[in-house]
Amino acid sequence: MKWITREHAKVDRIACPWLIKNFVDTDAEFLFVPAHKVLEVAKEQNAIPFDVPDVELGHHNDKCSFDAIITKNELDKREPALLELAKIVRGADTPNRSLTPQSEGLVAIATGFSLISKDDHDNMVKQFYVYDALLAYCRSNKKAASSRH
8 A cells, every 4th residue: 555645754754654564554655745745646646645734644633643543543452552652753743742751852863864864765764763662662661660760
């Protein structure tokens, strides 16, 4: 299946492909295009749009696209730690940066990767390890101890 979003990805537009590849569609192909072309190219390529206005897998109320994908696919039933990871992503991708202590750091990391990557696909490859590590953190008992320091 093809998935499509806006180019120049940082947080949610990298977190979502990681989530899709790991929990929804292991053969997913991602297209990154200019914002004004997303819906047009989605129709041409029969691709599922995400993280653009007025689509099912976009921002709704205080939730981001990562949350929408979890909800639509009921991923929290398979992997409850995704709800904790969703808070980190949401905090990094919305104005509520204080949602988790990790959110502000994720913004810095995602911005840095976007600056050192040659394109969005390179950025995805580099950043997927960050989300692997964050999921491991969310699954662990270490997060409770680290939040006290």
